Amino acid sequence: MAEAATSNDNQYLTFTLERELFALDIASVREVLELVNITRVPRTPDSIRGVINLRGRAVPVVDLKQKFGMGATRRTVNTCIIIVEVSLDGESTVLGALADSVQEVYEMETAQIEPPPRMGTPIRADFIRGMGKTGDQFIIILDINKVFTAMELAGLAQTLGEAGQDAGEA
Numbered sequence: 001m002a003e004a005a006t007s008n009d010n011q012y013l014t015f016t017l018e019r020e021l022f023a024l025d026i027a028s029v030r031e032v033l034e035l036v037n038i039t040r041v042p043r044t045p046d047s048i049r050g051v052i053n054l055r056g057r058a059v060p061v062v063d064l065k066q067k068f069g070m071g072a073t074r075r076t077v078n079t080c081i082i083i084v085e086v087s088l089d090g091e092s093t094v095l096g097a098l099a100d101s102v103q104e105v106y107e108m109e110t111a112q113i114e115p116p117p118r119m120g121t122p123i124r125a126d127f128i129r130g131m132g133k134t135g136d137q138f139i140i141i142l143d144i145n146k147v148f149t150a151m152e153l154a155g156l157a158q159t160l161g162e163a164g165q166d167a168g169e170a
Contacts, residue, residue: 014106015099017065023141030083061096073098108132
C-alpha cells in the first residue's frame with residue numbers, strides 16, 4: 001500500500017491539450033469545473049474565450065490550446081475549466097484555463113523532472129517548468145505564472161472593466 005503524501009510540493013494536476021499531456025503544480029489549482037457557458041467579451045484576444053460566473057464573480061477563461069498555437073478547444077463531454085491562481089508582480093489573479101480533459105493528480109519527485117527542452121515543443125520554453133515522464137509519455141509541466149504576461153493580464157482587466165462599464169451604461 002502506498003503511503004499518503006504528507007505535502008503537495010511534488011503533486012501536479014495532469015490534463016490534455018490535443019494528444020499532449022500537460023501538468024500544473026497542484027498548489028496553483030483551485031478547482032476543476034465542467035464546461036459551463038462562457039460569455040464572450042468584445043475586443044479580447046482569441047485565446048481569451050470570455051468570462052464565467054464563479055460564485056458571483058466574473059472569471060476570465062483562457063483557451064490554452066489557442067494561447068499555445070494549437071487551434072481552438074472544441075466542446076466535448078471531457079472538456080473542462082481548470083480554475084488557477086496566477087501571481088504576477090505580487091498580485092494574485094484567478095483565471096480559468098480550458099483543457100480537453102483532466103487526467104489525475106500525479107506525484108513526481110524532483111529527480112524525475114528534467115529541465116525544459118530548448119526546442120521541439122509547440123510553446124515557448126519559458127512557459128515550461130520542466131518535463132516529467134509517465135510510462136513512455138512525457139508530461140509538460142507548465143509554470144502558470146509565466147504562461148501569461150503582466151501586460152496580457154492588465155489588458156484583460158482593462159477590457160473586463162470597460163465591458164462592465166458598458167453594461168452599466170446600457
